[in-house]
Amino acid sequence: MNRVMFAILSTLEKHHGPVRSSQIVSQLASQGLEISGRTARHYLKMLDEQGFTSNCSRSGRMITDKGRGELRQGFAFDRVGFIIDRINRLSVQTDFHPDTGRGRVILNVSYVPEHHVERALEVLDAVFGSPYALNDRITIARGGEHIGDVKIPDGMAGIGTVCSITINGIFLRSGIPIRPRVGGIIEVANRKPVRFKSFISYEHSSVAPLEIFIRSRMTGVLDTLDTGSGCILGSFREIPGEGLFASRRLTQKLVLCGFRSTTLHGYAFQPLLGISVTEGMVGLVELGGLNPSAALAEAGLSANTRAMATMHEYADLRPLDEYLQRRTPGPSRTGTFRAGSHS
Numbered sequence: 176m177n178r179v180m181f182a183i184l185s186t187l188e189k190h191h192g193p194v195r196s197s198q199i200v201s202q203l204a205s206q207g208l209e210i211s212g213r214t215a216r217h218y219l220k221m222l223d224e225q226g227f228t229s230n231c232s233r234s235g236r237m238i239t240d241k242g243r244g245e246l247r248q249g250f251a252f253d254r255v256g257f258i259i260d261r262i263n264r265l266s267v268q269t270d271f272h273p274d275t276g277r278g279r280v281i282l283n284v285s286y287v288p289e290h291h292v293e294r295a296l297e298v299l300d301a302v303f304g305s306p307y308a309l310n311d312r313i314t315i316a317r318g319g320e321h322i323g324d325v326k327i328p329d330g331m332a333g334i335g336t337v338c339s340i341t342i343n344g345i346f347l348r349s350g351i352p353i354r355p356r357v358g359g360i361i362e363v364a365n366r367k368p369v370r371f372k373s374f375i376s377y378e379h380s381s382v383a384p385l386e387i388f389i390r391s392r393m394t395g396v397l398d399t400l401d402t403g404s405g406c407i408l409g410s411f412r413e414i415p416g417e418g419l420f421a422s423r424r425l426t427q428k429l430v431l432c433g434f435r436s437t438t439l440h441g442y443a444f445q446p447l448l449g450i451s452v453t454e455g456m457v458g459l460v461e462l463g464g465l466n467p468s469a470a471l472a473e474a475g476l477s478a479n480t481r482a483m484a485t486m487h488e489y490a491d492l493r494p495l496d497e498y499l500q501r502r503t504p505g506p507s508r509t510g511t512f513r514a515g516s517h518s
Contacts (some may be wrong), residue, residue, distance in 0.1 A: 179210060179214075180222060184238055186199055188246060190237075199215050223236070226239060270348065272348070273431070277488075280337055280488075281485075283465055283480060284481045284484040286333055286477065287471065287478065289318065296495065296499055302470045306437060310435060312337060315335075318331050356377065356378075363405055368439065374450070385464065390472075411459070438459055438460070439460040441460075447459075465480070
């Protein structure tokens with residue numbers, strides 16, 4: 176399996192019906208992957224033979240359940256470096272403008288059993304009230320519905336939260352080059368970020384690094400909220416030193432649009448949270464993004480999380496408070512959240 180086959184499956188997954196090879200070629204070209212119609216048909220035939228796609232005659236191809244499973248697992252060998260490619264592609268597609276408060280942002284999507292949605296909202300409420308969440312706007316979809324081009328499995332609810340890679344796209348559109356370097360675990364002591372304890376390079380990973388740390392149960396977001404000390408998720412990026420002032424001004428604008436001030440700015444030639452910077456660059460650490468998803472996993476509520484799952488219009492997201500106000504009045508939302516406390 177190679178990257179072209181992976182890209183074709185990814186394209187088919189975004190559609191609810193058959194897709195013709197000419198459409199596939201066009202959509203791959205828009206992503207910077209140019210192949211001929213003949214090449215596309217060759218790969219589609221191989222995918223048919225392996226059961227990953229279904230030939231619907233003149234209507235085109237559809238991805239099968241087996242294909243979706245293979246897509247989720249990923250073609251590990253062939254996907255080395257795929258995450259940085261996806262980051263770059265989604266960053267370019269992000270068109271949110273802080274002056275208008277409108278445009279597309281990138282969402283992470285966490286899958287929660289439908290009967291645990293209320294409890295999941297309580298956990299999110301705790302995280303969104305902390306310095307470790309990028310934004311308090313979310314969207315919720317039930318089984319069979321979609322968040323962007325992501326279909327939610329039956330029996331589950333999908334909760335979309337703003338992904339921190341959105342910041343990359345906003346910086347790029349504002350003329351500030353930004354380079355994602357690592358994602359990892361940040362140690363917090365007395366409510367202050369101290370250092371990266373573990374991290375994985377974006378450029379050498381076939382899976383989103385922060386997803387790996389969530390699945391490995393290496394986070395302690397809920398403990399950090401309770402005690403002020405623990406382990407949260409964060410990502411380290413670099414921008415040219417000349418862009419530091421513009422970066423600070425841009426993050427202030429984002430606060431006015433409902434974003435949180437979760438970006439730590441470094442200084443030229445100085446490490447940030449223990450990570451050295453490239454000459455001429457300044458380090459940035461983003462504390463938001465997947466911490467809400469990590470908290471859901473810690474509480475035993477999330478079956479899975481897809482980082483950088485889809486694009487979504489920011490104006491169509493709603494503050495978490497709106498979802499909480501729609502609930503039937505019940506017990507107080509105050510209290511401590513622990514792994515497995517939903518049972």
